Amino acid sequence: METLLDFARGPLFRLTFIIMILGLLRVLILDIYGAVEAYRRAGDKRLDWKNAIIKTLRWIFPFKSAFAQRPFYSALSILFHIGLILTPLFLLAHIQLWEDGIGISWWSLPHFWADFLTILTIIAGLGLITGRLASRGARALSRKQDYFWLFILLIPFITGYICANTAISPSAYQAFMLIHILAGELIFVLIPFSKIAHCVLMPISQFIITLAWKFPARVDDKIAETLKKKGMPV
Amino acid sequence: MKAILTDVTKCIGCQQCVLACKDYNKLDKDMPRDWHRNDGLSARNWTSIIHKPDEHYIRKQCRHCIEPACVSACPVAALSKSPEGPVTYDPGRCIGCRYCMIACPYGIPRYEWDNPVPYIQKCNMCYSRIKEGKQPACTEACPTEATIFGDRDELLAEAHRRIKNDPDLYIGKVFGEFEIGGTQVLYISDIDLGFLSYPVRKDTPVLPETTAPAMSAVPPAFFGMGAVMGGLYWFCKRKERIKREKEENKE
Amino acid sequence: MDRVKTFKSILWALTGLAIAFGITRMFFGLGSVSNLSDATPWGIWKGLNVIPGIALAGGGFVMTAVIYIMRREEYKRYSKITVLLAFLGYITAATALVVELGLPWMVWKPIIYWQHHSALFEVSWCVMLYLTVLFLEFIPVPMEETERLAKLRIFLNKYKIVLVFLGIMISTLHQSSLGTLFLITPEKLHPLWYSSLLPILFFISAVAVGPLMLVLAVMTMSYLYRKPLEKDKMANLAFGFMLVLALYGLIRFIDIISAGKLPLAFDGSWQAWIFWIEILLLLVIPVALLSFKKMRYSTPVLWITSISAVLGVGLDRANIAGIMLIRTGPVYIPTFYEISISFGILSAAILVFLFCVERFKIWEVKWEDPLEKPEAPPEFGGPADVWLGTPRIAGRTVYSLVFVLALALGFAMISSERIQSAGVEKVPASKARGGDTLFVDGNLDGYGTMFAHEDHIQRFGDKKSCDLCHHMNIPLDKHSGCYECHRNMYTTADAFRHDWHASPAGAKINCDKCHQPGVQRTASSAKTCDKCHNDLVAQNAVIKFEENEALSYTDAMHGLCVSCHKQKARVLEGKEDLDRCPTCHKVRDLESIPSEIKMQFIDTTFNHVVIPFPDLVNRVKIEAEQDG
Incomplete structure (x- = not known):
């Protein structure tokens, strides 16, 4: 068990964490590169910068639009996001691990607030699952992935809370800790290859959407040619 | 020229x-x-005692060669032979090539393998002390005067005197004389000290002299190659021109 | 998958791994990734990348001489590729040097600090000058992409012949000076390789192998991109330089025979075997196969001969730069990290090569990337048949993914042990042998001391005296042995169990119980154990509790015994010898040691000098047996 924990904290953590960071960087670079290439080839080079920026900002801080339609669900979602980002980033135990490993540390949450945020995140997450299941429209739009993500994001929070706050036998403690770490690492690996990549892509997605409609000149011919349907009615 | 006799x-x-x-260092x-x-020397141990069977202790340290190979090898003159004799090291010049x-x-030279900014480390015969007119820390500390400091000529004479006085005890040779x-670090001993250096044959030359001919051949080789290539270029061009003229004449 | 795509993916993966290890090397020193040592200061990076890399880049100057000076116009279409090969060969060597040099940011220093006796000084100048020349020779090719720099390009092309001359002259010096490097080691290099002709031998072999490297590169290109091969030209080129290779062999054997070293090649040692392998690869295979006109023009023969010659010259350089230098330490076996960095640098260079071939007019005409053929079908991938863009974008997606995964894998593979205490011999301390007299010898090397345990107990007042020395004990164990906490022979060990103290089932205490809030949390700033466990250290204990970390076993043992012995030596009549090393480490007569040499030595330096006499082991063992 000890060796497993050491492995999960050491090499496995390095592997998954770097996959996450570089993977996100890769997605970002590839998308920007693609967008630039599309812009270079675009027939119509006029871009509605102002509109795109406003729309992007509106998506990043979605208070106005979100609360208009499903205020409760949106509030839960925002709380969930806050807990999801703040808790792991500013938890004392995590910072301690960083300091032991490479000697960097930063401000940490007080114990009480860390516990509070953890419980808040768990409740918000459960609320989001219920929200998805309850509304027929949302249920129809949801993929398996969407449920899976809510579920797997909650595992580290629940196990982390158990480890930090309850008196359990050392072997159970270690087992929960292992699940906590492994689930966290699974999340790391999946982030750059799934919808969670929106954490870095959000700011540029609006531009890419705008660009997508700027086809180069005579692109229709080329598409037809590629699909071997030249001269045929589309 | 200062020296140490052990x-x-x-x-x-x-x-x-x-x-x-x-x-001191x-x-x-x-x-x-x-x-x-396995000789006890390291980047943080500039001198060491090697123990050989039958209570023989041999102090190992930089030999401060009269014609040091390291000085002639160093591309940036970080190692240099000082006028008093010690071979000293200037970390400010070193590029870490380990030549x-x-x-x-x-x-003798050892390296700081665990340091992200590594330097060469070796005995410098306490050069700063010698400049002050003092003797190196090691010879000063020796309680039995097994290792002593002085002028090389005097120490050589002393060494030969000791060997002459007790020819049964010593091997009849001063290690480091030739x-x-x-x-500049000399030894007299009752056992063979060949293990202190790499196997040296009788005809092993003074090391800096091995590269000297090749190094002095650099300018002639450079310009010689240029001249040869120039000649070849002229010759080939001429051949081409003659060929072309012949073809033109035919027409 | 496509040939090119597979090949490039592998190269990207190797590059990623190497970058991870390279970063580690930069931050934690050479010892953290390599097995280089004081006995083997130059390793695989020199032997595989730097010195052979430059030999194989020799094609640059040889082919420019053939094309521009001997005016063999039929090879002109290979001029750009050969310059590119040489350029990348030198870049490879320079990159390897950045990893290999201890202080790579000082690499420019030979420019200002001159030392013209040094062969390495000449080498570094040649590298810098020739890199510049190669750069100027190659730069017109990418310039063709844009019209803006046309004037400069035309200017450079007009005076190309000057660059060609300079390149040849500098290369002559450089190839030979690499041989000069090893002239200074007559007593270290194996006689079969050492020769005063080394500079000349290096030069000739580089002249011969450079063009064969070009043949290999061209054949690889034609395989990867499915282009027809100009077999007759390649064969003629290989044949021509095979003659140079034969000349090299002739000179080398005449040199060996005239120096009377030939018997060494038949003495059956492993060096002799490697010598014959080298001769087989470098001389026998190419010369034998290329001599026959019929075989010369077959593709497999060209493959075999070019690969064999390239490997042969690589082996020759590796032998001289490392394998055949005498060592006194343990045998040098490069670590996985070292090998990986070596291959990573090569892979990156090949990727740049392929990029240039695809992107620029290296072959006089621009090579179409097969991934961007207009008739190539669009690629779809993944379960949802997501459109991956044009095939080229699909390639980009794959390469970057492979690269990221390899880089992460590389970081995961770095052993934290190597980084935290690089190179420290891991010697776990062991329990002292029991009985009235303990044999205190933590690393079991026989170099220890007989400790009269029973005697000490009686002298200090029976069972009550245990906590004099046993200053701490672990739960459920009274008077734990020293090794329980001082677990490592030479490095400090952590005696504090964070897991247990923090766990709700254990002590269940918060971090700030021991670490003051606001202060950096380290072992030294934390509250010491005896603040809570006040029974851990007795009032009259010899060692007061000062640190949270358990000292190394040697330091702890010396610290415990020496301080007491020193004190007693001063107090007790007739026991002045107590504070002399040989009192405990019995190796020679006390009488022969002058009395002024006392424990004062060990007392101030038990921190410093660790192994005084490695070969005392057997003697102490015998004494221990005699003592019973």
């Missing part, structure tokens, strides 16, 4: 010299490392 028969292996060296704590050689370690016939151009 009399192996007098050494009792107390390591006072090692301690004095560590203290402020060398850091050491521990066994994978990259050490001196390849060149040294005694395997080998590979001679060194």
Whole structure:
């Protein structure tokens, strides 16, 4: 068990964490590169910068639009996001691990607030699952992935809370800790290859959407040619 | 030229010299490392005592060759031979190429393998002390006068005198008098000290002289190659021109 | 998958791994990734990348001489590729040097600090000058992409012949000076390789192998991109330089025979075997196969001969730069990290090569990337048949993914042990042998001391005296042995169990119980154990509790015994010898040691000098047996 924990904290953590960071960087670079290439080839080079920026900002801080339609669900979602980002980033135990490993540390949450945020995140997450299941429209739009993500994001929070706050036998403690770490690492690996990549892509997605409609000149011919349907009615 | 004479028969292996060296040069704590050689020297141990069977203790340190291979090898002159004799090292010039370690016939320079900003480390015969007119820390610390400091000529004479007085005890030779151009750290001993250096044959030349002919051939080789190529170029062009003219004439 | 795509993916993966290890090397020193040592200061990076890399880049100057000076116009279409090969060969060597040099940011220093006796000084100048020349020779090719720099391009092309001359002259010096490097080691290099002709031998072999490297590169290109091969030209080129290779063999054997070293080649040692392998690869195979006109023009023969010659010259350089240098330490076996960095640098260079071939007019005409053929079908991938863009974008997606995964894998593979205590010999301390007299010898090397345990107990007042020395004990164990906490022979060990103290089932205490809030949390700033466990250290204990970390075993043992012995030596009549090393480490007569050499030595330096006499082991063992 000890060796497993050491492995999960050491090499496995390095592997998954770097996959996450570089993977996100890769997605970002590839998308920007693609967008630039599309812009270079675009027939119509006029871009509605102002509109795109406003729309992007509106998506990043979605208070106005979100609360208009499903205020409760949106509030839960925002709380969930806050807990999801703040808790792991500013938890004392995590910072301690960083300091032991490479000697960097930063401000940490007080114990009480860390516990509070953890419980808040768990409740918000459960609320989001219920929200998805309850509304027929949302249920129809949801993929398996969407449920899976809510579920797997909650595992580290629940196990982390158990480890930090309850008196359990050392072997159970270690087992929960292992699940906590492994689930966290699974999340790391999946982030750059799934919808969670929106954490870095959000700011540029609006531009890419705008660009997508700027086809180069005579692109229709080329598409037809590629699909071997030249001269045929589309 | 200053020198150190070590009399192996007098050494009792107390390591006072090692301690004095560590203290004076402020060398850091050491521990066994994978990259050490088994002679006790390391980046943090500039001198060491090698124990050989039958209570023989041999102090190993930089030999301060009269014609040092390391000095001739160093591309940036970080190692230099000072007028008083010690071979000193200037870390400000070093680029970390470790060619001196390849060149040294005694395997003396050591490297800080665990340091992200690594330097060469070796004995400098306490050069700062010598400049002050003092003797090196190690010879000063020796309680039995097994290792003494002085002018090379005087020490050589002393060494020969000791050998002459007690020819049964000593091997009849001063180690470091002539080998590979001679060194400034001399030994007299009752056992063979060949293990202190790489196998040296009788005809092993003074090391800096091995590269000297090749190095002095550099300018002639450079311009010679240029001249040869120039000649070839002219010849080929001419051949081409003659061929072309012939073809034109035919037409 | 496509040939090119597979090949490039592998190269990207190797590059990623190497970058991870390279970063580690930069931050934690050479010892953290390599097995280089004081006995083997130059390793695989020199032997595989730097020195052979430059030999194989020799094609640059040889082919420019053939094309521009001997005016063999039929090879002109290979001029750009050969310059590119040489350029990348030198870049490879320079990159390897950045990893290999201890202080790579000082690499420019030979420019200002001159030392013209040094062969390495000449080498570094040649590298810098020739890199510049190669750069100027190659730069017109990418310039063709844009019209803006046309004037400069035309200017450079107009005076190309000057660059060609300079390149040849500098290369002559450089190839030979690499041989000069090893002239200074007559007593270290194996006689079969050492020769005063080394500079000349290096030069000739580089002249011969450079063009064969070009043949290999061209054949690889034609395989990867499915282009027809100009077999007759390649064969003629290989044949021509095979003659140079034969000349090299002739000179080398005449040199060996005239120096009377030939018997060494038949003495059955492993060096002799490697010598014959080298001769087989470098001389026998190419010369034998290329001599026959019929075989010369077959593709397999060209493959075999070019690969064999390239490997042969690589082996020759590796032998001289490392394998055949005498060592006194343990045998040098490069670590996985070292090998990986070596291959990573090569892979990156090949990737740049392929990029240039695809992107620029290296072959006089621009090579179409097969991934961007207009008739190539669009690629779809993944379960949802997501459109991956044009095939080229699909390639980009794959390469970057492979690269990221390899880089992460590389970081995961770095052993934290190597980084935290690089090179420290891991010696776990062991329990002292029991009985009235303990044999205190933590690393079991026989170099220890007989400790009269029973005697000490009686002298200090029976069972009550245990906590004099046993200053701490672990739960459920009274008077734990020293090794329980001082677990490592030479490095400090952590005696504090964070897991247990923090766990709700254990002590269940918060971090700030021991670490003051606001202060950096380290072992030294934390509250010491005896603040809570006040029974851990007795009032009259010899060692007061000062640190949270358990000292190394050697330091702890010396610290415990020596301080007491020193004190007693001063107090007790007739026991002045107590504070002398040989009192405990019995190796020689006390009488022969002058009395002024006392424990004062060990007392101040037990931190410093660790192994005084490695070969005392057997003697102490015998004494231990005699003592019973």
